[in-house]
Amino acid sequence: DAKTTQPNSMESNEEEPVHLPCNHSTISGTDYIHWYRQLPSQGPEYVIHGLTSNVNNRMASLAIAEDRKSSTLILHRATLRDAAVYYCILSAVGSGGSNYKLTFGKGTLLTVNP
Amino acid sequence: DTGVSQNPRHKITKRGQNVTFRCDPISEHNRLYWYRQTLGQGPEFLTYFQNEAQLEKSRLLSDRFSAERPKGSFSTLEIQRTEQGDSAMYLCASSLADQIDTQYFGPGTRLTVL
Numbered sequence: 001d002a003k004t005t006q007p008n009s010m011e012s013n014e015e016e017p018v019h020l021p022c023n024h025s026t027i028s029g030t031d032y033i034h035w036y037r038q039l040p041s042q043g044p045e046y047v048i049h050g051l052t053s054n055v056n057n058r059m060a061s062l063a064i065a066e067d068r069k070s071s072t073l074i075l076h077r078a079t080l081r082d083a084a085v086y087y088c089i090l091s092a093v094g095s096g097g098s099n100y101k102l103t104f105g106k107g108t109l110l111t112v113n114p
Numbered sequence: 115d116t117g118v119s120q121n122p123r124h125k126i127t128k129r130g131q132n133v134t135f136r137c138d139p140i141s142e143h144n145r146l147y148w149y150r151q152t153l154g155q156g157p158e159f160l161t162y163f164q165n166e167a168q169l170e171k172s173r174l175l176s177d178r179f180s181a182e183r184p185k186g187s188f189s190t191l192e193i194q195r196t197e198q199g200d201s202a203m204y205l206c207a208s209s210l211a212d213q214i215d216t217q218y219f220g221p222g223t224r225l226t227v228l
Contacts, residue, residue, distance in 0.1 A: 034216075043118075043207070043219030043221050043222050044219045046217065046218065049216070100145075100217075101162060101170070102159065102217060103159070104157050106155065106156055107156055
């Protein structure tokens, strides 16, 4: 499985933007980039995914480098409820469900200060 | 609530006892995944079903573990002769068998083996 590298922790202030980086230098052409987050005492929650182009949804934006070897999850205005562990995960496209098992690393623990 | 549900939420057992957990996926989802998460780590894949067929098992799933999804709806995960090392959060996720396969997680069952 292609690996991802994320900082162990980051800190932000409430209502400020947060940029969470992820390096994936061994990404293959068929790998999607997924972000999930896990709030305290809850199961992981899907945030966003992308392949090549930048993506926006109601939760966040995903900026993907042109060479796809890194990506950044952007929370435009952090709130206290965004405090969580954020996981950057690669999974292959197509060829059956077994390629979709998510391989989680330790993620980035985001602390949001009031 | 139409999300993934898991029961029980907490289970405390003595070493050597058998335990069974239940997962009810989102109703139209045909894929179901089990993961295990220990303190400070990201979730680790255990096994997955497409409808009632168990298509992949991790090496983490020793012969004391068995999972079923008899009618392609709910699933059970049984651990026989529990050991202290089995103490963890057991997470269930479900998804549609589409190209992206976004997984929706339940709240987990926290197992403590004394």
